[in-house]
Amino acid sequence: MELKNDRLIRALLRQPVDRTPVWMMRQAGRYLPEYRRVRAEAGSFMNLCRNPELACEVTLQPLERFPLDAAILFSDILTIPDAMGLGLYFEDGEGPKFERPVRSAADIDALPVPDPHAALGYVMDAVALIRRELQGRVPLIGFSGSPWTLATYMVEGGSSKNYSRIKGLLYEQPELLHKLLGKIAEAVAVYLNAQIESGAQAIMIFDTWGGVLTPTAYQEFSLRYAKQVIDRLQREYDGRRVPVTFFTKGGGLWLETMLEAGSDAIGLDWTVNIGNARARIGDRVALQGNLDPSVLYASPETIRAEVGRILADFGEGEGHVFNLGHGIHPEVDPAHAAAMIEAVHELSPRYHKASENGAG
Amino acid sequence: MELKNDRLIRALLRQPVDRTPVWMMRQAGRYLPEYRRVRAEAGSFMNLCRNPELACEVTLQPLERFPLDAAILFSDILTIPDAMGLGLYFEDGEGPKFERPVRSAADIDALPVPDPHAALGYVMDAVALIRRELQGRVPLIGFSGSPWTLATYMVEGGSSKNYSRIKGLLYEQPELLHKLLGKIAEAVAVYLNAQIESGAQAIMIFDTWGGVLTPTAYQEFSLRYAKQVIDRLQREYDGRRVPVTFFTKGGGLWLETMLEAGSDAIGLDWTVNIGNARARIGDRVALQGNLDPSVLYASPETIRAEVGRILADFGEGEGHVFNLGHGIHPEVDPAHAAAMIEAVHELSPRYHKASENGAG
Numbered sequence: 001m002e003l004k005n006d007r008l009i010r011a012l013l014r015q016p017v018d019r020t021p022v023w024m025m026r027q028a029g030r031y032l033p034e035y036r037r038v039r040a041e042a043g044s045f046m047n048l049c050r051n052p053e054l055a056c057e058v059t060l061q062p063l064e065r066f067p068l069d070a071a072i073l074f075s076d077i078l079t080i081p082d083a084m085g086l087g088l089y090f091e092d093g094e095g096p097k098f099e100r101p102v103r104s105a106a107d108i109d110a111l112p113v114p115d116p117h118a119a120l121g122y123v124m125d126a127v128a129l130i131r132r133e134l135q136g137r138v139p140l141i142g143f144s145g146s147p148w149t150l151a152t153y154m155v156e157g158g159s160s161k162n163y164s165r166i167k168g169l170l171y172e173q174p175e176l177l178h179k180l181l182g183k184i185a186e187a188v189a190v191y192l193n194a195q196i197e198s199g200a201q202a203i204m205i206f207d208t209w210g211g212v213l214t215p216t217a218y219q220e221f222s223l224r225y226a227k228q229v230i231d232r233l234q235r236e237y238d239g240r241r242v243p244v245t246f247f248t249k250g251g252g253l254w255l256e257t258m259l260e261a262g263s264d265a266i267g268l269d270w271t272v273n274i275g276n277a278r279a280r281i282g283d284r285v286a287l288q289g290n291l292d293p294s295v296l297y298a299s300p301e302t303i304r305a306e307v308g309r310i311l312a313d314f315g316e317g318e319g320h321v322f323n324l325g326h327g328i329h330p331e332v333d334p335a336h337a338a339a340m341i342e343a344v345h346e347l348s349p350r351y352h353k354a355s356e357n358g359a360g
Numbered sequence: 361m362e363l364k365n366d367r368l369i370r371a372l373l374r375q376p377v378d379r380t381p382v383w384m385m386r387q388a389g390r391y392l393p394e395y396r397r398v399r400a401e402a403g404s405f406m407n408l409c410r411n412p413e414l415a416c417e418v419t420l421q422p423l424e425r426f427p428l429d430a431a432i433l434f435s436d437i438l439t440i441p442d443a444m445g446l447g448l449y450f451e452d453g454e455g456p457k458f459e460r461p462v463r464s465a466a467d468i469d470a471l472p473v474p475d476p477h478a479a480l481g482y483v484m485d486a487v488a489l490i491r492r493e494l495q496g497r498v499p500l501i502g503f504s505g506s507p508w509t510l511a512t513y514m515v516e517g518g519s520s521k522n523y524s525r526i527k528g529l530l531y532e533q534p535e536l537l538h539k540l541l542g543k544i545a546e547a548v549a550v551y552l553n554a555q556i557e558s559g560a561q562a563i564m565i566f567d568t569w570g571g572v573l574t575p576t577a578y579q580e581f582s583l584r585y586a587k588q589v590i591d592r593l594q595r596e597y598d599g600r601r602v603p604v605t606f607f608t609k610g611g612g613l614w615l616e617t618m619l620e621a622g623s624d625a626i627g628l629d630w631t632v633n634i635g636n637a638r639a640r641i642g643d644r645v646a647l648q649g650n651l652d653p654s655v656l657y658a659s660p661e662t663i664r665a666e667v668g669r670i671l672a673d674f675g676e677g678e679g680h681v682f683n684l685g686h687g688i689h690p691e692v693d694p695a696h697a698a699a700m701i702e703a704v705h706e707l708s709p710r711y712h713k714a715s716e717n718g719a720g
Binding site for chain 2: 006064105162163167168171172190211212213214216217251252253270271272273292293294295297298299302306329
């Protein structure tokens with residue numbers, strides 16, 4: 001089925017659009033009462049992820065409310081380590097944890113590369129179902145955590161403040177960490193290719209914790225494995241280009257280096273000015289971002305002004321996907337998300353030639 | 361009394377030294393068993409801060425162990441809001457909290473600018489005592505949190521993940537936040553000048569949370585008030601220049617902008633390459649940093665290699681104070697801190713002409 005709205009795909013490929021496409025990281029999530037209802041029904045977060053019908057339902061919820069230009073698979077970045085047998089669980093208010101973290105060479109050797117159609121079949125079923133239910137309304141984004149980001153959880157056994165265990169490994173037994181990251185990169189590539197084959201029309205790689213590294217360590221332990229993943233992805237499927245977006249939170253200093261990953265687009269958090277980022281790398285990749293998610297705590301008028309500022313900073317021309325600089329906060333009023341999206345719809349056409357010519 | 365070791369002061373002023381001076385953020389702290397003993401005696405963290413004899417004792421402890429080039433006052437960044445009447449307390453494993461956070465215009469109007477010799481007299485007593493006990497061995501660094509960083513705790517009521525309250529204020533009632541920041545800036549300036557008069561020979565301003573802002577908001581709400589503080593400081597006292605170091609964690613993208621604060625030196629976290637930072641701003645300020653504190657989890661050999669890399673990245677010439685890129689982690693083995701300091705002593709002379717000439 002042809003895409004009825006291909007703004008996202010076009011913008012990621014720096015092709016002309018009539019207005020800037022917009023979606024939100026974590027757009028299916030806790031800030032929506034209809035999400036909280038389904039989440040309560042499911043009993044647990046992982047039950048929700050593992051049930052394709054419910055995952056599909058919550059993926060589509062924000063599209064019922066808002067005129068968004070993309071859907072993103074509802075899932076968790078830790079499905080891969082879970083499928084590797086680490087025993088993912090969630091403690092209330094504590095974030096994700098693993099029963100069996102990876103600490104030794106033997107642990108790493110024992111890790112399987114999960115078959116995406118077996119242990120992760122529920123994800124592929126969700127992708128296929130969402131794609132079917134979307135009926136070409138907007139493209140479906142598939143995603144994964146970056147190898148480095150997944151490794152932090154796998155080695156630390158959960159969220160971390162100082163990353164003492166994985167940085168101990170990084171500085172003391174780098175060859176062991178390389179072995180782990182190589183294995184994760186393989187698993188991520190296989191997983192994302194299966195998502196593409198199941199129906200994902202664009203791919204996003206979240207390197208949530210790359211920004212805790214030194215510049216040298218970032219290149220050696222995060223970027224290198226993101227590139228390994230991207231190198232192995234099917235960039236064209238079913239006759240269409242599948243654009244890849246790479247996002248390192250806190251990576252604003254390293255944008256030029258991040259180009260080496262070979263993605264079509266780079267995600268920006270809110271600490272970088274998008275106009276400067278465009279001047280630095282905008283001739284080579286599209287940019288996604290970058291409203292401070294906390295702006296959505298403010299009034300619709302303020303939200304509109306801040307949206308306007310980002311659109312103006314990016315300026316005229318192609319290659320911008322509007323988004324938050326990180327996931328939407330759970331306490332945000334959905335009406336404020338609506339104000340952001342409306343502002344992008346109303347304020348962005350002036351920056352696109354296609355809006356005058358009726359092209360697209 | 362003349363300083364017997366003035367390497368820190370000279371390096372901060374980009375004057376010739378025989379080797380790179382070295383100290384560690386949080387060098388008096390939990391990683392030292394002798395600190396934990398005194399902390400247990402004191403009963404609580406704030407009791408320790410409020411007792412000048414004990415604060416002096418723990419300030420000097422790391423100097424007994426290690427050949428450091430500076431002492432830093434043992435205290436907390438939240439002494440000012442505490443003296444403003446917010447009711448500071450610590451819950452186990454929870455970080456600092458305030459009984460009476462600042463939320464309204466009336467709250468802000470009611471805030472006093474504390475007399476540093478009254479409510480904060482215990483800090484001045486500690487500074488004077490430490491200075492006396494040091495007997496000119498090394499300079500004493502006084503410090504404060506930046507106005508923005510203090511405001512985050514005062515408005516949120518403690519540590520924060522999303523900064524929802526203060527960012528709500530920032531985007532929705534900026535004039536109110538400006539009023540609060542102006543008042544805090546006044547209090548910080550008065551407080552630091554009193555520290556200088558009591559014996560502090562260098563000053564450091566910690567902008568721990570400036571990095572959570574957008575570039576625009578950083579300039580308007582963090583940098584502007586750091587500059588207000590620095591503008592009001594006595595930069596010369598008792599016939600000697602008092603150098604000021606300004607440190608925004610996560611500020612690597614904004615180094616050129618940070619120059620506007622008017623400090624003598626800028627602190628760097630570990631996410632920026634110090635050689636690049638020097639190329640960008642090293643002709644105008646000294647640089648302090650920037651070893652990833654997690655490197656101290658690694659072996660002495662690895663620590664030495666990473667120290668060598670930073671010294672080589674900075675290269676030949678003046679204006680470098682070796683430090684961690686953030687406070688030392690509580691679980692670090694003191695022998696690993698010793699390895700870092702020894703490496704700076706041994707590896708840095710080759711980068712300084714004064715080491716050949718016997719100048720100083």
